[in-house]
Amino acid sequence: MQARESGRLGLILLTVCTMLATVMQALDSTIANVALPYMQGSMAASQDEINWVLTSYIVAAAIMTAPVGFLASKFGRKQLFIVSIVGFTLASILCGAAQSLDQIVVFRILQGVCGAALVPLAQSIMFDLYPAEKRGAAMALWSMGVQLGPILGPILGGWLTENASWRWVFYVNVPFGIITVLGLAVFLKETPRSTDARLDWLGFGALSLAIGAFQLLLDRGEELDWFASPEIIVETCIAGLGLYVFLVQSTLSPKPFLSPLLILDRNFAICNIFAFIIGVTLYATLALLAPYLQTLMNYPVETAGIALAPRGAGTIIASLIAGRAINWTGPRPLMLLGFGLSSYALYEIMHWTPDVSEITVVSVGVTQGLGLGFIFVTLSVACFSTLIPELRVQGTGVLSLMRNLGSSIGISVTGALLQTNTQVNHATIMSQISSFNRNLQTGSPSHFWNPHSPAGAGALNQVVTRQASIIGYSDDFKLMLVLTIFALPLVLLIRMPAVAPAHKPRPEKAVLE
Numbered sequence: 040m041q042a043r044e045s046g047r048l049g050l051i052l053l054t055v056c057t058m059l060a061t062v063m064q065a066l067d068s069t070i071a072n073v074a075l076p077y078m079q080g081s082m083a084a085s086q087d088e089i090n091w092v093l094t095s096y097i098v099a100a101a102i103m104t105a106p107v108g109f110l111a112s113k114f115g116r117k118q119l120f121i122v123s124i125v126g127f128t129l130a131s132i133l134c135g136a137a138q139s140l141d142q143i144v145v146f147r148i149l150q151g152v153c154g155a156a157l158v159p160l161a162q163s164i165m166f167d168l169y170p171a172e173k174r175g176a177a178m179a180l181w182s183m184g185v186q187l188g189p190i191l192g193p194i195l196g197g198w199l200t201e202n203a204s205w206r207w208v209f210y211v212n213v214p215f216g217i218i219t220v221l222g223l224a225v226f227l228k229e230t231p232r233s234t235d236a237r238l239d240w241l242g243f244g245a246l247s248l249a250i251g252a253f254q255l256l257l258d259r260g261e262e263l264d265w266f267a268s269p270e271i272i273v274e275t276c277i278a279g280l281g282l283y284v285f286l287v288q289s290t291l292s293p294k295p296f297l298s299p300l301l302i303l304d305r306n307f308a309i310c311n312i313f314a315f316i317i318g319v320t321l322y323a324t325l326a327l328l329a330p331y332l333q334t335l336m337n338y339p340v341e342t343a344g345i346a347l348a349p350r351g352a353g354t355i356i357a358s359l360i361a362g363r364a365i366n367w368t369g370p371r372p373l374m375l376l377g378f379g380l381s382s383y384a385l386y387e388i389m390h391w392t393p394d395v396s397e398i399t400v401v402s403v404g405v406t407q408g409l410g411l412g413f414i415f416v417t418l419s420v421a422c423f424s425t426l427i428p429e430l431r432v433q434g435t436g437v438l439s440l441m442r443n444l445g446s447s448i449g450i451s452v453t454g455a456l457l458q459t460n461t462q463v464n465h466a467t468i469m470s471q472i473s474s475f476n477r478n479l480q481t482g483s484p485s486h487f488w489n490p491h492s493p494a495g496a497g498a499l500n501q502v503v504t505r506q507a508s509i510i511g512y513s514d515d516f517k518l519m520l521v522l523t524i525f526a527l528p529l530v531l532l533i534r535m536p537a538v539a540p541a542h543k544p545r546p547e548k549a550v551l552e
Contacts (some may be wrong), residue, residue, distance in 0.1 A: 318445020353408025
């Protein structure tokens with residue numbers, strides 16, 4: 040009985056540690072969002088330059104997620120996990136102590152490199168830790184960490200920035216990192232190491248080059264007028280060449296960087312499409328709503344974070360329901376429900392104006408959180424239910440890669456579209472304004488928005504810019520709505536094998552010390 044209680048305690052503590060690691064990595068993808076204006080002033084950076092604080096972390100994490108399977112085989116899952124958390128914590132300290140924009144971008148890249156392994160390793164451990172009949176509940180716990188991190192990031196970042204300093208959005212990782220390392224060192228069992236493990240450096244390098252070049256052209260395209268710039272053309276060619284070399288190498292190499300068996304698994308292939316869409320809709324929504332609430336609705340930074348937090352409540356509720364229901368319903372109904380709720384939430388946000396009530400902001404946020412919760416739990420279970428165990432660590436790395444790519448591409452594309460569409464909308468609205476417009480000739484508009492006086496022209500331009508920006512935000516959410524609706528028919532292609540019998544040996548013996 041004592042041994043059983045000890046094993047149960049180790050199981051609980053190991054689950055807590057893996058959850059902390061997941062939350063740490065996911066939290067840092069958005070916690071700096073609301074602090075960017077303060078960091079921009081402190082670093083004397085432009086808006087385009089300060090955005091690299093976000094994208095540099097996401098791109099570095101995306102690139103280094105793919106080789107997690109090789110690194111875990113070569114050095115052992117426990118050692119890789121602990122080293123990654125130590126490096127992530129030290130990089131967080133360096134980010135908080137940075138004195139220039141160059142320094143913080145370099146340290147954010149280091150933080151992304153070290154944090155890339157946290158989510159896939161945590162997911163693979165959680166999957167191995169629990170028997171098949173309890174994996175739904177286990178994935179519900181894990182998915183809450185993945186989703187609550189970016190959702191709670193704005194509120195925690197806003198509170199720390201408002202009451203302390205933007206530097207504390209990075210220092211907050213230190214105590215969690217220490218606790219996680221101690222717990223893993225005591226309770227996690229090391230996996231066997233493969234002495235003949237080899238990394239396909241050509242495939243890894245080509246994929247990394249493609250991802251980096253593609254992200255660079257997305258970030259700088261708007262500033263350089265896209266393909267009118269030689270730099271953007273060169274980056275496009277490099278991205279295309281890198282992708283081509285990666286695909287050829289994956290086809291011809293006897294030991295490719297990523298196993299072709301991953302793509303041949305139908306569930307895994309479809310779930311990676313879903314992961315990409317989730318990355319776009321979750322992270323881009325949060326990246327857009329934070330400035331929307333602060334600049335257009337005049338919410339203080341802390342209030343904006345609080346208004347976004349209820350998404351977390353919806354995520355928790357849906358994750359708990361889905362974790363228990365998936366054994367009876369299978370993944371399809373829950374996925375359809377999740378994508379349906381997410382589509383409804385995006386449809387509502389698409390029609391928002393700055394006059395929308397706080398109750399509406401909260402209720403729509405809860406609805407979106409419910410949708411994401413249902414999707415993520417079922418996605419995590421269905422994705423690996425048919426994948427052979429030897430490919431799980433590599434598979435979790437690819438799944439995290441697709442989610443990170445979705446988030447980085449989503450943030451870049453929606454940001455660029457927002458800027459472009461705002462300019463186009465501004466020009467369209469201004470074309471309807473002239474001295475012959477009767478709406479500007481009488482009443483208050485003739486005094487406040489008189490285009491013939493400097494003060495009136497400035498006030499009129501401010502109003503037009505505000506309206507153009509509202510329409511630009513709406514266009515971005517319309518794009519995300521279309522992506523979410525696109526996923527609905529793909530849900531019908533998901534298949535789920537029968538749940539393994541409950542009497543099989545519990546797998547946590549191979550994971551716990």
